[in-house]
Amino acid sequence: MNVTGVVTALEFEARSLGNTGDGALIRVSGIGAARAARDARALVSAGAGALLSWGVAGALDPALGCGTAVLPAEVLHQGQRFASHRAWRERLLGALDGHVRTASGALLSSDVAVASVAAKASLFHATGAVAVDMESAAVAAVAADHGVPFLALRVILDGANDALPASIMRTFDPAAPARPRLWPLLRVPSDWGRLLGLALRYRVARRALGACRRHADPTRAPDARNDA
Numbered sequence: 001m002n003v004t005g006v007v008t009a010l011e012f013e014a015r016s017l018g019n020t021g022d023g024a025l026i027r028v029s030g031i032g033a034a035r036a037a038r039d040a041r042a043l044v045s046a047g048a049g050a051l052l053s054w055g056v057a058g059a060l061d062p063a064l065g066c067g068t069a070v071l072p073a074e075v076l077h078q079g080q081r082f083a084s085h086r087a088w089r090e091r092l093l094g095a096l097d098g099h100v101r102t103a104s105g106a107l108l109s110s111d112v113a114v115a116s117v118a119a120k121a122s123l124f125h126a127t128g129a130v131a132v133d134m135e136s137a138a139v140a141a142v143a144a145d146h147g148v149p150f151l152a153l154r155v156i157l158d159g160a161n162d163a164l165p166a167s168i169m170r171t172f173d174p175a176a177p178a179r180p181r182l183w184p185l186l187r188v189p190s191d192w193g194r195l196l197g198l199a200l201r202y203r204v205a206r207r208a209l210g211a212c213r214r215h216a217d218p219t220r221a222p223d224a225r226n227d228a
Contacts (some may be wrong), residue, residue: 002048002149002221002222003023003024003047003049003221004048004049004052004220004221005027005040005043005050005051006025006027006043007027007029007036007040007043007051007139008027008028008029009029009031009036009055009133009134009135016054025043025048027043029135032134033109033111033134033135033137033138036135036136040143048148049148049149049221050088050148050150050221052221053075053133053135053140053151053152054218055133055135055154055155056154057132057133057154057157058131058158058160058164059131059156059158059162060108060114060130060160061103061105061124061160064103064130064159065101065159066156066158066159067204067207068103068155069096069156069208069212070102070103070105070131070152072106072131072136072152073089073104073105074107075107075109075136075137075152076106076109076137077109077137077141080137080141082137082140082141082150083150084150085150085221088149088151092151096211096212096216099211100211103130105131106129107129107133107152107154108129108131108133109133109134109138110123110134113134113164114132115163115164116164117163120132121160124160131156133152136152149221153218155208155209157198157205158201162198162201165198
């Protein structure tokens with residue numbers, strides 16, 4: 001069986017995987033494509049025979065609610081399309097049926113954080129992608145370069161109609177520290193209402209990630225590299 005290398009941007013995403021007794025290798029890359037690609041390459045060098053992009057995402061499709069698990073058939077980035085491993089993806093979708101809401105549309109990777117309702121609507125119209133993150137395409141590109149299976153599983157945190165507060169968006173800048181300190185956000189009282197809403201959605205998304213781990217065993221990768 002392939003050892004799976006898992007790339008997460010944030011520590012809470014990695015913690016949701018618990019104790020990976022199957023020997024999965026996990027790297028917390030921090031925000032952004034460059035960091036995710038660096039850690040994905042390091043995982044392949046360490047022996048990973050498959051790569052999983054794991055964590056949360058923002059919805060572009062208004063039909064997707066917080067806690068929905070997106071297992072995209074493909075990841076989009078600047079005109080490029082990276083296919084996920086079909087058998088791996090279908091196994092997880094089957095395992096999650098009845099336990100976690102799932103969606104199967106395309107996932108868009110953006111070079112910048114997508115915070116506003118208008119920006120989400122524009123990207124949904126332009127690309128047809130149902131959700132957006134900042135790392136999955138970079139992980140998918142490394143997987144393609146090395147000929148190993150790739151899959152993304154991203155749980156919706158913020159909906160298409162949820163605008164993220166400007167104060168927290170600074171922590172999603174790829175140039176920001178890889179492990180940002182969030183307490184300074186409390187210095188912006190005008191953002192407190194949105195931060196409270198985000199905190200509540202965070203709890204829902206975190207529980208959904210845990211449910212995906214329990215029911216789907218996502219780090220158990222396919223054996224055959226060419227069985228797409």
